[in-house]
Amino acid sequence: MATDETSMKDIDIKSITNVAADVEQYLIDFLDSRPLPNNLREACKYALLGGGKRLRPVLVIQSALAVGGSLQNALPPAAAIEMIHAFSLVHDDLPAMDDDDLRRGRPTLHKHTDEAMAILAGDALMGLAFELITTKIADSTLATRIVAELATGNNNMIAGQIYDTLPDFEDGVESLERLVTIHKNKTGALLRASCRMGAMTAGANDKQINDLTQYADAIGLMFQVVDDVLDVTQTTEQLGKTAGKDVEQDKMTYPALMGLDKSRDEIERLHAESIQALAGFGESADALRHLSDYMAVRQH
């Protein structure tokens, strides 16, 4: 890749940080406006406001801007999808699931409060995401489309979690097909919903929505292949989490299934696919292009 990595990273981190602050304030204001028990509100805030890249809100907002829409109109689905993402992390961390004590350097919610609160706060975050859409989007045609998209993304994400942790594949499904099915659902579903919802808030036509869906699917899968490659090639220090964990746990990964070289080819292929999907857009989609570039070079 010929691009200057340093400047690219600077651009993207800046745009991500700006948007993150807007989304966080929006989330705080929304939670403060709801008649919630104080401890539940605090638990929801704890789960929502512990950092993170805000990749999904960024995709919502940048997809809206790509189609000529506004940040303002994109904020409701941007905040809602972050609530869905936060709910999924809270429940994934539970003892009966991944049993994680730490998330982004802080105690997970069930460690910070207790398991009952983590279950209920996760439930509340999902429900509040839908309430937010109907409260904040006055145009009911748009609101219904956004709710449908959010629900589908949410439900496919849950299906992906099942495929990953409680697999129930039909006989004869190849390993690579399984891996793609897991990732397309587990991480891909919310990224896809993000781009589609953002586009919808900007009044995108069907072709624009399809293009952004293809972009989302490509970067979603690429994100996962890069993650798998990094686990093999980087040190624990570089990664900020334990390296080599996948190999140690004998996890199904891209390097394990197709080797490191072919995994890198796959990253290039998906990167090119994501850029190609944006061919019909002008400069307004540059942030999405940079984001894909940035995600593709994470490995180097």
Place this chain on the structure above:
Amino acid sequence: MATDETSMKDIDIKSITNVAADVEQYLIDFLDSRPLPNNLREACKYALLGGGKRLRPVLVIQSALAVGGSLQNALPPAAAIEMIHAFSLVHDDLPAMDDDDLRRGRPTLHKHTDEAMAILAGDALMGLAFELITTKIADSTLATRIVAELATGNNNMIAGQIYDTLPDFEDGVESLERLVTIHKNKTGALLRASCRMGAMTAGANDKQINDLTQYADAIGLMFQVVDDVLDVTQTTEQLGKTAGKDVEQDKMTYPALMGLDKSRDEIERLHAESIQALAGFGESADALRHLSDYMAVRQH
């Protein structure tokens, strides 16, 4: 009460059973239409189809009929609210919550499958409830109103669960006020949403929706007072579950706070209130009246 209890019970049980079959078939068809992993679909069906009074779907449908609407149009919210109810039971039964092994005489979902599946199936049921509404209601103005109502009911129910199990009341809130707050949210929120959604599918005006909201609030609270009274007055055999559990656990109940006689007065007051709320409706609301009568006499 002068009414003939036996015939009243017969009427209501019959109407409830009829509606239950319609709602159950609708739920099965909907779940079969979704691209879910098979084990997740089975878990959702297990949680949804283990019997139960289907009180919430009955309220949705009878509220629609009271306003002159149709069963057909009321089915989507009737099915959706039952999915929300089922999700809440699955999560309530989890070890970190009430830790129940049995529900309606069968193993609870986490006993039938495992804890991870119960968490995820509960999550999926909530998400699918919202997806059902956007899939099945074509009129987007109505769909948005229904989603808003469903989300508010869901979120208040979760708040009620917090008030009940992880109380965080401000100082100076009296016991009775706490008890009412718990029940208005924990059980009342979904009953209220049921009646309102049913009315909305029938194109009810604001007064009709307000009347049915008052009806729902009255029977919701009455339901709880009756439950508390039954725990004191009935045997385990009559109750079908362990009697005297509330007293044993030193639980805050109506008989404990106001005594048995005043609790019975409260039932009468709420019963009368629910009937009064329906004064503006004709014979089309008779099923709702019978339902309230039936709930009020459960104690005798």
